[in-house]
Amino acid sequence: MALFCLDIRCLCIILTWTAFGNTLSSEFEIKVYPPQDFQIVDPGFLGYLYLQWQPPLFMNEFEECTVEYELKYRNVDSKIWKTIITKNLYFKDGFDLNKGIEAKIHTLLPGQCTNGSEIQSSWSEATYWISPQGNLETKIQDMDCVYHNWQYLFCSWKPGMDVHFDANYNLFYWYEGLDHALQCDDYVMEDGKNIGCRFPNLESSDYTNFYICVNGSSDSTPIRSSYFIIQLQNIVKPLPPDYLSLTVQNSYEIILKWSLPSGPIPENCFIYEIAFSEDDTAWVSTTADTEMYVMKTTNGSKQLCFLVRSKVNMYCSDDGIWSEWSDEYCWTGGMWKETLIFFLIPFGFVSLFVLLVTCVLLHKQKNLLKMVFYMRREVFLHQDVIC
Ligand SMILES: *[C@@H]1O[C@H](CO)[C@@H](O)[C@H](O)[C@H]1NC(C)=O
Ligand SMILES: *[C@@H]1O[C@H](CO)[C@@H](O)[C@H](O)[C@H]1NC(C)=O
Ligand SMILES: *[C@@H]1O[C@H](CO)[C@@H](O)[C@H](O)[C@H]1NC(C)=O
Numbered sequence: 001m002a003l004f005c006l007d008i009r010c011l012c013i014i015l016t017w018t019a020f021g022n023t024l025s026s027e028f029e030i031k032v033y034p035p036q037d038f039q040i041v042d043p044g045f046l047g048y049l050y051l052q053w054q055p056p057l058f059m060n061e062f063e064e065c066t067v068e069y070e071l072k073y074r075n076v077d078s079k080i081w082k083t084i085i086t087k088n089l090y091f092k093d094g095f096d097l098n099k100g101i102e103a104k105i106h107t108l109l110p111g112q113c114t115n116g117s118e119i120q121s122s123w124s125e126a127t128y129w130i131s132p133q134g135n136l137e138t139k140i141q142d143m144d145c146v147y148h149n150w151q152y153l154f155c156s157w158k159p160g161m162d163v164h165f166d167a168n169y170n171l172f173y174w175y176e177g178l179d180h181a182l183q184c185d186d187y188v189m190e191d192g193k194n195i196g197c198r199f200p201n202l203e204s205s206d207y208t209n210f211y212i213c214v215n216g217s218s219d220s221t222p223i224r225s226s227y228f229i230i231q232l233q234n235i236v237k238p239l240p241p242d243y244l245s246l247t248v249q250n251s252y253e254i255i256l257k258w259s260l261p262s263g264p265i266p267e268n269c270f271i272y273e274i275a276f277s278e279d280d281t282a283w284v285s286t287t288a289d290t291e292m293y294v295m296k297t298t299n300g301s302k303q304l305c306f307l308v309r310s311k312v313n314m315y316c317s318d319d320g321i322w323s324e325w326s327d328e329y330c331w332t333g334g335m336w337k338e339t340l341i342f343f344l345i346p347f348g349f350v351s352l353f354v355l356l357v358t359c360v361l362l363h364k365q366k367n368l369l370k371m372v373f374y375m376r377r378e379v380f381l382h383q384d385v386i387c
Pocket of ligand 2: 340
């Protein structure tokens with residue numbers, strides 16, 4: 001502490017001396033100090049970090065000036081620094097915690113404060129690194145997350161290669177709006193190990209970073225954690241379109257139609273891929289509409305078939321996953337002839353048979369009635385005779 005005070009006094013002396021020197025010579029040089037206490041703080045949000053600092057020493061010299069800070073930061077193995085210029089004393093961003101993070105900051109004094117050109121301080125530096133536990137082979141493998149129909153997030157993974165039978169994995173997640181990281185509460189299990197997570201309904205968590213950490217525990221070996229940053233709108237897999245229809249307009253034009261996949265995805269967020277076949281020829285095409293005009297290639301085509309799948313388009317996301325293909329819908333050219341052969345003729349035979357049987361039955365019933373009538377009359381006649 002004593003040393004620190006001494007240091008400040010020393011700096012003061014240097015500064016006043018320089019200021020004093022200015023009145024004597026024109027070689028006055030304004031010096032500005034770097035920000036103090038620059039540090040990277042991890043609030044436990046699985047990759048969302050705070051970079052924060054305090055104003056530099058002796059800023060009261062430039063009271064009427066607003067100092068700015070130039071901040072540069074990157075993941076350790078990245079070649080590119082991200083650069084931010086700010087007047088604040090903090091900055092927040094998402095980082096890949098699988099790697100170390102380095103950052104540096106300096107003070108900028110704008111030209112109007114110094115009556116000349118902009119002045120920069122030297123750099124203040126900070127680094128942050130979650131000390132890795134366990135060896136690389138204990139990490140989970142093949143992490144795969146899909147946001148089904150922009151409604152249900154599901155992630156799955158495979159256990160690490162080099163783990164003992166008692167090892168198990170846990171998934172934690174965080175996005176802006178949550179107070180703290182939450183653990184998955186609906187795991188998918190296989191052989192007693194967690195291999196997937198069904199997430200609850202995630203409100204307003206798209207178009208922002210979604211942070212995931214899968215770590216684990218085992219009595220015998222420490223388990224290496226894995227960190228992921230995703231944006232939910234980029235991993236949407238919609239439902240396939242349904243209610244397909246095909247109308248043959250005239251001898252050469254066909255209209256294919258289908259309906260929007262059900263769910264919350266807006267109509268203008270879809271792109272469709274159509275797989276069409278006409279007898280032996282087939283092609284694939286994409287469209288943003290829910291219908292498509294197609295030219296027939298021959299007048300004599302017997303079978304026209306198509307199926308459709310959907311994906312979220314580039315206006316609503318940077319990426320997406322194709323839905324499953326819809327059921328195939330077919331139109332058969334010789335439909336009437338076939339209907340005649342396979343449906344009408346058997347139907348005719350059956351009708352004829354039913355008619356015949358009915359006639360025979362009716363005829364028999366008539367005879368029966370006649371017989372009863374005659375018998376009754378005989379009885380009456382007989383009674384008459386007795387009377
Ligand atoms: C600072 O600016 C004023 C006018 O804007 C000028 O008169 C003066 O010479 C300048 N001083 C230096 C050291 O450049
Ligand atoms: C896994 O990560 C969560 C969230 O950061 C943490 O609370 C928990 O202690 C970690 N578990 C292990 C075994 O490292
Ligand atoms: C189909 O037949 C009609 C008339 O019967 C004709 O006008 C048309 O060009 C034909 N189209 C093709 C593709 O052969």
